[in-house]
Amino acid sequence: xxxxxxxxxxxLTYSYPGGTEPALSSVSFEVRTGEYVxxxxxxxxxxxxxxxxxxxxxxxxxxxxxxxxHDPATEPFEVRRRVGMLFQNxxxxxxxxxxxxxxxxxxxxxxxxxxxxxxxxxEAIRSVGLVGYERREPHTLSGGEKQRVALAGLLALEPExxxxxxxxxxxxxxGRREVLDRTQGLRGGKTILHVTHHLEExxxxxxxxxxxxxxxxxxxxxGDLVSDPDLLEKNHLALPPLLRLAAGLGLExxxxxxxxDLARAIREKARGRAGTR
Amino acid sequence: MSAARSFGQFYPVASPLHALDPRAKILATAxxxxxLFFVDSAAGLGLVxxxxxxxxxxxxxPLVTFLRLLRPVAFIVVLTVLFQIxxxxxxETLFAWGIVEVHEGGLWLGLFLGLRIVxxxxxxxLLTATTAPLALTDGLEDxxxxxxxxxxxxxxxxxxxxxxxxxxxxxxxxxQKITRAQAARGxxxxxxxxxxxxxxxxxxxxxxxxxxxxxxxxxxxxxxxxGYRGGEGRTRYRELRxxxxxxxxxxxxVLVLAGAALL
Amino acid sequence: MRLELRNIRHVYSPGTPFEVEALRGVSLxxxxxxxxxxxxxxxxxxxxxxxxxxxxxxxxxxDVLVDGVDxxxxxxxxxxRRIGLVFQFPEAALFAPTVxxxxxxxxxxxxxxxxxxxxxxxxSLVLAGADHLKDRSPFALSGxxxxxxxxAGVLAMGPExxxxxxxxxxxxxxSRQGLLRLIQTLQDTxxxxxxxxxxxxxxxEVADRICIxxxxxxxxxxxxxxxxxxxxxxxxATVLTVTALDEIGWDIGQPVRFGETxxxxxxxxxx
Numbered sequence: 001x002x003x004x005x006x007x008x009x010x011x012l013t014y015s016y017p018g019g020t021e022p023a024l025s026s027v028s029f030e031v032r033t034g035e036y037v038x039x040x041x042x043x044x045x046x047x048x049x050x051x052x053x054x055x056x057x058x059x060x061x062x063x064x065x066x067x068x069x070h071d072p073a074t075e076p077f078e079v080r081r082r083v084g085m086l087f088q089n090x091x092x093x094x095x096x097x098x099x100x101x102x103x104x105x106x107x108x109x110x111x112x113x114x115x116x117x118x119x120x121x122x123e124a125i126r127s128v129g130l131v132g133y134e135r136r137e138p139h140t141l142s143g144g145e146k147q148r149v150a151l152a153g154l155l156a157l158e159p160e161x162x163x164x165x166x167x168x169x170x171x172x173x174x175g176r177r178e179v180l181d182r183t184q185g186l187r188g189g190k191t192i193l194h195v196t197h198h199l200e201e202x203x204x205x206x207x208x209x210x211x212x213x214x215x216x217x218x219x220x221x222x223g224d225l226v227s228d229p230d231l232l233e234k235n236h237l238a239l240p241p242l243l244r245l246a247a248g249l250g251l252e253x254x255x256x257x258x259x260x261d262l263a264r265a266i267r268e269k270a271r272g273r274a275g276t277r
Numbered sequence: 278m279s280a281a282r283s284f285g286q287f288y289p290v291a292s293p294l295h296a297l298d299p300r301a302k303i304l305a306t307a308x309x310x311x312x313l314f315f316v317d318s319a320a321g322l323g324l325v326x327x328x329x330x331x332x333x334x335x336x337x338x339p340l341v342t343f344l345r346l347l348r349p350v351a352f353i354v355v356l357t358v359l360f361q362i363x364x365x366x367x368x369e370t371l372f373a374w375g376i377v378e379v380h381e382g383g384l385w386l387g388l389f390l391g392l393r394i395v396x397x398x399x400x401x402x403l404l405t406a407t408t409a410p411l412a413l414t415d416g417l418e419d420x421x422x423x424x425x426x427x428x429x430x431x432x433x434x435x436x437x438x439x440x441x442x443x444x445x446x447x448x449x450x451x452x453q454k455i456t457r458a459q460a461a462r463g464x465x466x467x468x469x470x471x472x473x474x475x476x477x478x479x480x481x482x483x484x485x486x487x488x489x490x491x492x493x494x495x496x497x498x499x500x501x502x503x504g505y506r507g508g509e510g511r512t513r514y515r516e517l518r519x520x521x522x523x524x525x526x527x528x529x530x531v532l533v534l535a536g537a538a539l540l
Numbered sequence: 541m542r543l544e545l546r547n548i549r550h551v552y553s554p555g556t557p558f559e560v561e562a563l564r565g566v567s568l569x570x571x572x573x574x575x576x577x578x579x580x581x582x583x584x585x586x587x588x589x590x591x592x593x594x595x596x597x598x599x600x601x602x603d604v605l606v607d608g609v610d611x612x613x614x615x616x617x618x619x620x621r622r623i624g625l626v627f628q629f630p631e632a633a634l635f636a637p638t639v640x641x642x643x644x645x646x647x648x649x650x651x652x653x654x655x656x657x658x659x660x661x662x663x664s665l666v667l668a669g670a671d672h673l674k675d676r677s678p679f680a681l682s683g684x685x686x687x688x689x690x691x692a693g694v695l696a697m698g699p700e701x702x703x704x705x706x707x708x709x710x711x712x713x714x715s716r717q718g719l720l721r722l723i724q725t726l727q728d729t730x731x732x733x734x735x736x737x738x739x740x741x742x743x744x745e746v747a748d749r750i751c752i753x754x755x756x757x758x759x760x761x762x763x764x765x766x767x768x769x770x771x772x773x774x775x776x777a778t779v780l781t782v783t784a785l786d787e788i789g790w791d792i793g794q795p796v797r798f799g800e801t802x803x804x805x806x807x808x809x810x811x
Contacts, residue, residue, distance in 0.1 A: 043682060043712045055502055077504060085502045092495035097411055097443045104514035109504035111512050121514070139446040142582055153503065170710045172738040174581050197712050238713030241741045241777040241798065248802045249809050259777060263784030269809050451632070457596055458633035461625040462693060463617055463649035480645065483635035487679055 003069055006161055006191040007031040007054065011063035014053055023049040025214040026063065033160075036187050038202035038222065039195040041211035042236040047195045050211065051163045054193070055083050068160055081110055084154030085163040086183075089170060090146035091138075093153075099141075100125065100134040103152045110157065124156035128182050144175025151182055162186065164194040168201070199226060200240040203257065210235050227252040286346060286405040292337035293522075294407040299416030301523035302404055305530040309400040312534030313393055319385070321537035322392055328533050329399050338406050346402040347395065354391045361387030414438040415517055425508075432508030440496070451488060455481050541607055541622060541700040541732065543570040543593060548602035550588050562588040564756040565602070570701060570734055575727050577747030577764075578736040579774055585756040586736045587628070590703050593734065594623040621650060624699030628706040631686035634678035639670065639689050642678050646697045660696045667729075668692035668722060684715030691722070702726060703734040708742060720746055744768065744776040744796050765794040781805070 012027040024046045031037050039047050052058040054067050056076030065072055068082035087093045096102040103124050107117045125131060128148040138146060147167055154162065164183060168176040180201060186192065187204075194202065199222075202208055208225050210218035212235045218225070225231060226243050239247060246256050246265070254265035289295075294302075309325075316322055333343055367382020405413070418435030425431050456466065459480045466477050550563040562585045570576050570593075580586040591597040592604060595611055604611040611619055627633075636642035640661050647660040665671035670688040673681060678689055687707070694702065704723070708716040723733055723746050737743050743750065750767040752759040752774050759774075760767045768775040772783060778801035782792055785808075792808060795801040 042714065043684070052498075057498055057501060076501075077506060080502055080504045085499075087495065087499055087502075089495055091447060092492050093499040095440060095443060095496060095500055097439065101411070101514060105500075105505075106503040108511050108514055109506070111510045114512060114514065114516065117512070117514050137446065138443065139450060150499075157504070172582055174738075236712070236714045238717070242781070244798065245778065245781060245802060245805070249805055251809075259780035260784045262781050266781075266785060266805060266809055454627065455633045457591070458627050458630060459645075460596060461594060461620055461627070462646040463620055463697065464645075465617070465649075480633070480635045484633050487635075488632055 004032055005030055005066075006033045006035070007065075007067045007193070009054075009063065009065050012050075012053060012060050012065060013062045014049055014058060014060050016049075022061075022214050024053065024060075027211075027214075027216045028063075029209060029216060029219060031191060031193065033191055034188060035206045036192045036194070036204070038205040038208040039193060039211060040197070040199065040202070040208060040225075040235070040237055041217075045212045045235075046214045047211050048165055049214075051085065051165050051193065051195060055079055055085050055163060081157060082159050083161045083163060084157060084159035085165065086147070086150055086154060086167045088166040090143045090150065093150040094138045094146060097137055098134070099130065099136045099138070099149050102138070102149055103156055106153055106157045120156045120158075124152040127155055128152045129178075142175060143171040144178035147171065147175065147179045148182060151179070155186075159190065161191045162193070164192065164196075166195050166197065169197060197238070198240065199237060199243070203255070210237075212236075223255060226255075286402070287409055288336075288338045288342055288406045289409070290337045292335060292407065294332065294336040294403070297407075297526055298517060298519050298523040299408050299412040300420055300517065300519065301527045302408055303413070303416050303420060305527050306400050306404045308527075308530050308534055310397055312538060313397055313400075315538040316393075316534070316540075317538075318540050319389065321540035322389060322396075324533065324537045324540065325396055326392060329396055329403070332403055333399065336403060336407050343399075343402065343406065346406060347398055350394060350398045354394050357394060358387040358391040361390060410442050411439065411515065412517075414442070415513070415515055419517060432511070436508075444492070448485070448489065452481060452485050455484050542572055543623065543701060543732075544603075544605040544608075545569070545589075545592065546603045546605065548589070548592055548599045548604070550585075550592065550597065551600045552588075554600070562756050563592075563599070566753070566756070566758055567602075568751050568758060568761055570732055571749075573727065573730055573732050574748040575723060575733045575735060575746050577743035577750045578734060578753055579738070579740060579743055579750060580736070580753035581738045583755070584753040586753050587705055588756075589753065590625060590705050590734065590736055593701075593703050594620045594625050596620075596625065617649075621646075621697045622699055623701045623703065624694040624697055625703045626691055626694050626705065626707065628709055630690035630694075631678075631683065634686060634690060634693075637677060638675055639665070639678055639681075639692075640674045642689060643693045643696050646693060650697065660698065661692075664692040664695035665689075667695055667725065669718065684711050684718070687711065687715070687719070688722075699731065701732045701734065703736070705736045706738070707735070708737070708739065716742070740768075740774060740776040741778075744778065745798060764796040768796060769794050 008030045010028050012024055013022055014024040015022045027050065039050065041047055049058065053060050053065060054072060056072030056079050059073040067079055070078040072079040094102050095105055100121055103121045104117055107120060125134065128151050130145065130148055130152065141149065168179055171179065196202065202222050205222050208220060208222050209216055210231065217235065218231060226239060232239060242256055242259065242262055246252055246254055246262055249266065251265045251269065254261065256262035256265060313325065316325060361383045362379055363377060365380055365383030365386055366378065367380055367386065369381045370378055371381055371384065372379040414435045418431055421429060421431035421434065464477060464480060466474065546567050548563050548566045552560045552562055566589060578586055588597065592599055595604060595616065606614065634642050636645065643661045643664060644657050647657045652660065662671065665674055668688045668691050670685065670692055673685055673689060678686060681689065708719050711719065720742060723735060726733055735743060735747060744764055747764055749762065750764050751761040752767060752771060760771055768779040769783065772780065778798060779796060782795060782801065785792065792804045795804045
């Protein structure tokens with residue numbers, strides 16, 4: 001029976017060597033299996049540090065972490081076979097001179113037999129829509145394509161948990177859409193922790209963790225986050241233009257996803273007004 | 278938007294040489310390189326030369342392309358030949374003019390040494406022209422892996438070469454971007470003597486180097502996150518299979534060189 | 541200073557199998573003191589285009605005119621001083637031990653004396669909002685801070701026109717806002733600004749005129765209202781919302797920026 005809790009932290013604290021203040025201060029939370037959780041907050045607030053503590057790139061000074069049933073500080077390898085992390089810079093996540101070799105990299109590390117590798121690589125490449133790109137060289141790819149290759153490399157390991165560290169922040173609009181389409185498609189099957197500055201990417205999330213100054217300052221559903229101007233301002237979070245417009249018109253409740261949604265909400269409110277005259 | 282072919286020397290075409298296992302080719306090249314120093318007769322050298330010509334033909338690499346690969350050593354070859362011709366005093370005098378004396382021995386020795394250099398470089402060029410860089414690193418890793426027992430980091434060396442291959446085009450583009458950015462701030466890389474040009478390169482070299490270190494950090498994080506922990510327990514996606522014709526090719530090379538050395 | 545590009549064509553690797561026509565006859569002008577927004581995605585040719593503005597790249601055909609004079613006849617160093625170009629991710633080119641020295645690079649190349657250089661450095665750092673970083677090492681700064689230092693480095697040349705290629709790329713929301721405010725400040729000092737971006741909402745907030753670049757060609761050029769209301773596929777959220785409302789016959793005009801759109805829609809909602 002799969003563990004209902006995928007990730008749990010208790011009192012997690014970490015300071016970078018030479019740092020004057022802790023980068024992470026007594027952070028505690030739980031993520032249930034299959035949840036899609038957003039992580040937001042100002043730069044330097046602890047988001048990236050948190051992810052690195054979760055997959056064992058960093059070891060906590062105090063507190064406990066349990067992810068995919070293991071402790072990343074003592075069993076990093078066990079964690080990494082089950083937890084995939086997608087990084088911000090599409091360029092520096094690709095290690096091999098050809099796409100298919102890069103996708104195979106993680107499988108090679110895990111000692112997967114060659115025949116099985118071929119099947120899983122093929123499937124991973126197909127799942128990110130890059131069939132035909134196998135012999136392409138990374139420097140010939142667009143940002144969105146590079147991130148998809150990196151994602152394929154992660155998916156080939158069939159992880160239970162995905163950690164996304166601002167995967168779209170260096171991409172243009174088209175690249176962002178390419179990558180988000182694939183990551184949103186993984187919902188339900190996998191537990192996902194998604195760090196981002198773009199709140200519109202988290203509207204469908206189950207919860208959003210707000211990190212600021214090394215602490216977890218809020219753990220709320222996305223709807224509550226976008227309709228709380230105080231919370232947004234204190235944590236340097238910016239609403240996407242559509243939601244800002246809605247908020248300015250008192251229409252946060254409408255939660256518009258598209259301009260048409262907002263237009264409909266405006267019409268209703270205007271008609272409602274006209275009706276009371 | 279770089280149009281440069283990323284892996285300079287490799288010429289991708291189908292040929293019997295291209296199809297050979299890289300390990301066999303590396304070993305054969307090593308035999309050729311070392312063996313040439315044991316060949317001391319004109320007949321022997323001629324035999325090796327004939328073999329190399331046959332190999333170049335079999336490689337389906339256009340002659341023009343191949344000769345271009347040899348161009349860097351043309352100067353050394355000419356220098357070697359001239360040196361022997363002008364300064365050797367072996368054998369009969371063929372020609373004399375003032376202090377310049379050309380002797381028969383010098384002429385032959387010059388030509389011999391020059392031809393040997395050409396053959397040495399041709400052997401190396403044949404290897405890189407007919408073997409894809411990744412295949413080369415795989416082959417080298419395999420051949421060097423017995424040395425792991427002597428604590429030689431064969432896997433790490435191969436991994437470093439693979440990563441270098443991956444990032445050379447990227448670093449090249451990066452250096453172009455930095456150059457353009459500095460040019461936009463008024464930097465001029467073409468003016469001045471050699472010292473000025475070296476100084477002008479600093480605003481390119483420093484950011485490039487710092488950037489490379491940052492890149493290496495991020496890459497290391499990504500590799501670790503994907504379960505990398507050195508060569509232990511790793512399997513390989515790309516396959517290297519030694520077949521009969523690889524063994525034959527290697528054996529033939531050994532025979533030719535042995536024969537040439539004995540001649 | 542008025543910059544005009546006439547029928548610019550640019551071909552990469554001409555005559556080889558890798559030949560690519562990045563610009564197919566682009567014509568546009570940048571009027572003195574305006575903010576021109578160039579909207580284009582990857583593959584539109586925008587980065588190639590901006591490099592023609594100070595002739596870092598030369599066109600295969602077409603002319604670049606600075607105040608009516610053919611730019612090719614001007615001294616390159618002079619041209620690059622008057623038209624400052626900031627590339628995408630400009631912090632990759634920071635190299636000096638301190639911020640002040642890095643920003644001094646360009647004025648030093650101009651042959652100014654030490655006193656003038658110091659003034660330039662101070663002024664441009666203040667303008668870019670980075671003067672508190674003057675003695676720090678550029679490599680120890682955050683991404684947003686490095687970005688400002690890089691921009692200051694170009695401002696130190698005292699350009700009449702500043703071209704910014706994706707200046708907010710990779711920045712967090714606070715830094716993005718800061719940068720857009722910087723553009724407005726620059727405009728207030730009389731510098732014209734060319735802002736190249738794929739982010740429609742941002743461009744809409746600051747641009748006086750918009751040019752849409754696609755596949756190496758100009759798809760549209762004009763006032764933001766003209767361009768966005770006739771090209772919905774490139775329009776910002778504000779315009780799209782108004783357009784969606786237009787469908788039922790309410791005339792709200794053609795607001796583009798957030799403030800004016802909010803006011804127009806607010807009036808509607810309040811009755």
